[in-house]
Amino acid sequence: MDSTALKLFLTQQQEAHKEQLVFLQQQQEKLLETILKKIGTQTDHTSILNSLNGRIATFKYNSEDGETFDRWFGRYEDVIKVDGAQLDDASKTRLLVTKLDKHEAEQFRNHILPKMPAEVNFEDTVAMLKKLFN
Structure with a gap:
């Protein structure tokens, strides 16, 4: 070369x-x-x-004082849906479940067995909580 x-x-x-x-x-x-x-x-x-x-305050059910899930969720529904609009359904559900007091969270988990809270969508979670705590 x-x-x-x-x-x-x-x-x-x-x-x-x-x-x-x-x-x-x-x-x-x-x-x-x-x-x-x-x-x-x-x-x-x-x-x-x-x-x-x-x-968002923690939800503690007390029917005698009128502290029902409907009443609590009525105060925070817009906060979750509007301010949390960028969150996916699973994140909104986790947020909602973490805002339940100890007894209410345990009752909800027992109600949805054998599913885990992450396996239930947001709207169904709200409907179940209304059924349990109204």
């Missing part, structure tokens, strides 16, 4: 290498962008849950 051919070969190799580097850099940028979007979404989701959790 003469020097001209060698020089041409090395130039072609260098160009191919540059193209590979540009391609890899673009792929890394896309991956980083995807990861950052997911982290942002998770942070938003967590901050919404934390905000709602702090604004």
